[in-house]
Amino acid sequence: MIEVNNLHKSFIDKKDKKNTVKALDGLSFTAKDGEITGILGPNGAGKTTCLRTLYGLLSADEGFATIDGISVTDEPLAARARLGIFPDKFGLYERLTAYEQIDYFASLHGMSGKSKKQAIEQVIDDLELADLAHRKTVGFSQGQRMKVTLAQALVHQPQNFVLDEPTRGLDVMSTRILRNHLAKFKAKGHCILFSSHVMQEVAALCDRVIIVANGTLAAQGTPQELCELAGEQNLEEAFVKLIGSDEGVAA
């Protein structure tokens, strides 16, 4: 379970005090186990800042974030151990093979010996990576890169799984693989937090949607509830309306 409570974060320009960006302004939400929670928000709404706070890379000015009840500021390493991350800009170690890279991340999570080997083989099997496993990742297609990144994020079977715009640049087949995998993960009772700009995808996949605008929570609920709240037929229209006017949310 991922909990974000009243997060505030400002980026202060040291030279020009007036030029301060308030990235998060009291953002709170909860992503529950056994659910896929989607984060929607326009560019610059504070999604990446929020996720980086969640990873423990940034420290909030106010408020806190917990992963399975562990504070990310007090025990960043313990919190991260319960987290699988699919970053927005995923790079691969191009001089390593896919297997070596997955092995590397498994070891970073403290796995070793037989259990590590089994876990790696399991995840390679799940993602149908066997053909690629022992090739160096340089020259991999976007879909293949996505699979390797997914494998490295999932190899330690994290209870919580955060994806930052994972379907960007993926073809239909790769998107489907990803979606199937997320559904399987959800069925096993894991907590999935998912940021995206593709409305259909969010509508189809997410149990609950959180809409973030101007660093704060604009609305939350099931896709259906959001549509009803905004009085629109589809999620895209509802989204535009919800972030566009505060009255819409208040109503």
Add this chain to the structure above:
Amino acid sequence: MSHDLIQLKALVIKEYREAFRDKRALMVALMMAILAPIGIMVMSKIMIEKLVDEPPVYIKFIGTEHAPKLIKHFADSNLLDFADAPKDEQATWAQRNITIEIPTDYATDMAEGKPIKLHLQADFTDKAVQPPVRRINNAVRNFSMAIGYKRLLLRGVDVRLLNPVKLVEQDTAKPDATFMLISMMLGIYLMLAAFMSGLSVAIDSSAGERERNVLEMLLCQPVSTMKIVLAKLISASTVAVIGVLLILILTSVSVGFVDLTKIGATFSLDMSTAAVLLLLLLPICFFASACQLFVAFQTKSFKEAQSTVGILIGIPAFIPFVISMMDDRPQWLNWLPIAGQSMMIENIFKGVDVDWLAVFATSGVTIAITVALVLALARKLQSEKVVMALS
């Protein structure tokens, strides 16, 4: 295996894999190592030729026709007939007037085994005449001994019987100034290699990883930044150590091909000297890699890292030069990294005994600074500034 060890091992293995699969970076490290011994060999060869060069000596022979073999032997040692002297040198050799008279019954006396007297005439007090006379002396003695040995051999006598006592000369004189230059350059070169060899690996694993978008992912993992920095330091300095080691090995092998005794210089890179040099340079390798990582992690791009770290390389080349020009060196220089080591390396090549206390003092200071750099870098990687610079 404990959790920490598993992580550190995985980090180090990954850094090694990346470093040793990066052929270009390794090439740089190895090129330096291979160039050093070649340069030293070529330079020493040229210097030896200059110093050992035997300029031609022109002698007025009387009765050359009686001893063609002797004349040929003289010619082989660059002792030539006055008649062959080039015009511009004729006057000087006419004035020196070195004359050798070969008796008319040379051939018959030689055949009968009777002693033959050659007469050498010259003004022995003339300084310019002394080296040629010494060379003539040597040439005649060698010629005479060669014939004598053959005569004994024909009679079945072991020629070694003629030399019951043999004098082995060991020159304890300091290597001459010109050769000092070579060893000093080797010292600077070694220092440079310690800085250069690990350079590309250090930049690639810091600024390079940031540019390839893998650093953020790594920082999000449940692993302390200390371990990350340590792993990168270990991998970069390993390459640096390999570079230095290669230079030491290749140099000690290649110096064997150059006969330095000809110029009275004794330069040998034996095992113990090489070991002391390595001991001195090991902390430098770590120090250099730590500096490079520290700088490269703070740059915004790979290119910026390359140019900024490039300036760092100037330090090891610059400091020894400055020190070699200083007449009275302050005591604290001994403690300074790079300065201390370069002075000690200079002393080693001069043949001065190693001051172990100074070695450990400099190494200690160097390692302490390295540790401080690592700690500071580990802290820096946790700061928001680094994270903000990620994208």
